[in-house]
Amino acid sequence: MGCRGGTRLPLVRRLCFVVVLLCASCLCSILPYANAKRTPPPPPSVKPKAPPSPSPSQVVPAPVPPYPALPVRAVCLGGWLVTEGWILPPLFDGIPNKDLLDGTQVQFKSALRKTYITADQGGGGAVLANRTQASDWETFKLWRINETTFNFRTSGGQFVGIGASDGIIVATATAPALPETFQIVRCPFDKNRVRIKAANGYFVQGIATGEVIADYGEPTRWSDWDASVFLMTKVGQQLQGEYQLCNGYGTDKAAPVLRDHWSTYIVEDDFKFIASSGLTAVRIPVGWWIASDPNPPAPYVGGSLQALDNAFKWAEKYKLGVIIDLHAAPGSQNPWEHSSSRDGTQEWGTTDANIAQTVQVIDFLASRYATSPSLFAVELMNEPLAPRATLDSLTRYYRDGYNAVRKHSPTAYVVMSNRLGISSANSTELLPFAGGFQGAVIDVHYYTMFNKMFDNFTVQQNIDFVRTNFSGELAAVTTQNGPLTFVGEWVAEWKVPNATKEDYQKYATAQMNAYGQATFGWSYWTVKNANNHWDLEWMIKNGYINLKG
Template structure:
């Protein structure tokens, strides 16, 4: 009897392989990515100082950068002629003007226990680690930091930064030791940044309006009419807590996901639910739910992450439009070890199988320094699994000076070889879960874009599970499948 059931199970997945998906990612819908729609952040006061903003601080008097020695855990100085990691601080936003600053080793900048000297030794943030940032109205790059003792920080010498400058913030001259130049070197515009930036009173309406209008049933109609037969929907870990998730996330996204299943069934589209943002952040990027860019997901988060997969599988297993659940998007090496990832993937797979024997389980390959075949042996022991790879001719110096034909040749040669590596006869299916028609080529023509997109469709069409374009909508036109279809660049 057991072997008979296994045969039926194997036949189901073999039949389902017959027509690989032509899919699109509904990015920036239920997981915010500010680069795709930056105007949604416009209503936030000090919108350039959101959670996770990486800043460097230069004393105008000393013309040197502030530094947490050894990256934290010891003294604080103002003696660096140029900034690097030890001189870079990550903001935790309390409100519009009050912040904590986190250093490389994850301690917080604050006042020493007794006295007014600045240190970076605390693993938690309280009053001594909270600062009021005051900006010069005429030049917002000039700032002062008021500490919890009411005094301003000042750098009187290169070896000591103290909170003992009184008076008002009236003077902004270079000679004033309490004036610093703030240099923003990285920003994050994800779910944490938008909810905490707007705050609990405004964020629910901003996001509810976004969820209700960004993707509608008409979009599913458009996709179906243009031969797109699946959508990959990025979601965050907080969706399992909806409608009362932990601060700063807000409710409503779960209803939007429910709607997507209804629309998908109406228009004959399959749904891939993708856990894009895991609690603790699996890669440190804004789309992974990171507060400050640190990658902190690991063994201690496995149980909670599996609970999210369990929640999604239980809720949608019986929906006829469910095609697959992806256990995690873009875990990154070396921060996440392969042993930890496989431990999670095994538990996540079992959570899905509790509710469904037909939904595929998608395992994302690690980004970074990792063997693209490292999951094949593990996945070959499971039924109905898919290996997800993401291919962009971007984000690497090797593409910077490639011309149009070189990019196209790279797809036909290198990407074809890469895909063959993870496409096996009897093992897991392969899925190019993200790709785009954008590149670094300058002075390109419409015909160049058409050829580049066609080359990717041809090569990625060999993936046994199919491909998914990033993304459906984006303010940068060539990232938008909708725009590419309407402008005759891509023909799915």
């Protein structure tokens, strides 16, 4: 009936009215804090007790990034921000004397005396021309200064140069300077017939006593009777990495070549294709010099950082996770071109300063991308090679690198690559170490390509090896309470001649089934490649691999 005219409310209604008034009063006191989202309520006068710390035996799960779900199916963007010539050979086409890049191994045989120039004992002393057969001592690695001028590095690491007097050639310098500088003059009708001009302006010759001396000043007809003419032989596999490309062109010419490559080789449509194909992440190799962009040390050129920024924008748009992979560490963690080694020398981890520099690169990358929802993981290093990369130096670096990531991101996984060059029995060597870190991942790579044992394998033998050997190795590192596992590289390519499309389909399926047990996931090498079966885009579009079935 209402409460007008002084009519008294029944007792129950009066009690309800009081309760409503009290609730309204409480609501008024609460509303200011509900609307002021950035203003916390005043602290209580007594601090609540902190929850007890977990005991060492308790497993505290790491926070999970927003996407994608585990296990990931990823593809590597190889050959994009870290150059590998075999992936896209035309990148090197414009380099003059492109067969004489940094790290090219050469031997010089006197056309007159039929003997090879040799660094006695591999270097550290005399240079002679008295060997009739060539081996390590007779092999020199080029350090390119320009298209015709070089340093020669011996197998022992010293540099060939002019000695103190009389133009005598020795190999004693530990670092090259002007006396260690030589010009290779090539015969116009036979590029492997050369003369070697020293810094004193004279040409090198091997004399009858076996010594090598720079004192020949006569012109040449390039005949075998000329003591200053040598037959140059290139041996071994030529390196075609980022260092070779940048130093081969020179910084000024390399800059437009690489910037055009970075802006056209991988574009937004590639990320759209990757996402639409059923893949959930990309693994992006980067080099250590990216942390110094836009002015990296010579011979590298700036611009790759902007490309990586673009990759994150596209990944966010298409809901893809990004695994940043430090593919080339300072000093090179292996002797191959994809670590950007200048001459195949592996020097990473040999000093504390080198390890600290590598940690700084990880800190830079984690800091820059920590707020991106696509930062899924940071891989601290790709394929360190034993025994030069020791387990001690690697675990010291992994500990510091992990902490650098965690300083900026509590959610990104931290990937630690297994060492190459160890036996399968030692493939679990990182387990005790990595198991102590939340969100740690162990990366293993499986190929039936880079070992002579696979040379004569049949289709079925390759498939059986994946199902038995590789699957068994992966199972050994995939433990219930240990770090996650990641097959960071694999490819549906082999050494089987005349294999059919159906053969490739079976091989790819066998690998995906085997690597599906990896708790973090797998990543195919690569998304694009001059070689079709290494090109996942080609494999998907041509029906060799189906990720949606």
